[in-house]
């Protein structure tokens with residue numbers, strides 16, 4: 001069995017997350033309840049994605065390279081992302097559709113962050129990990145449930 005590339009898998013997850021957020025943005029001025037479904041999927045999938053990186057992929061990268069400059073930067077960016085996520089979540093809970101500014105900030109933050117990971121982190125991990133190590137990483141990722149806090 002061929003193990004998929006981490007870069008392909010995680011880049012696809014970034015795109016899937018972008019799609020949920022776009023769908024939320026497109027629908028929020030019309031049917032807010034329909035928009036909320038996309039918001040819920042986005043927030044839950046993004047939190048899971050951040051946990052995959054923080055608990056599995058960043059430590060692997062540090063172990064393999066002995067460096068933590070890049071991963072520390074990425075972790076700090078995750079904190080920014082979580083702040084905008086929480087600010088938006090509060091607006092969604094209050095059914096407040098006036099959130100263009102927060103969405104712009106989050107899209108911006110995610111854009112730069114995801115590009116850095118797709119350029120510097122994931123391709124390196126694909127090179128540094130053996131097939132067996134990749135398999136173990138994928139298994140650990142699927143053990144983190146969707147909807148984790």
Ligand SMILES: [Fe+2]
Pocket residue numbers: 050053074078113117
């Ligand atoms: Fe990340």
Ligand SMILES: [Fe+2]
Pocket residue numbers: 010014049053114117
């Ligand atoms: Fe990511």
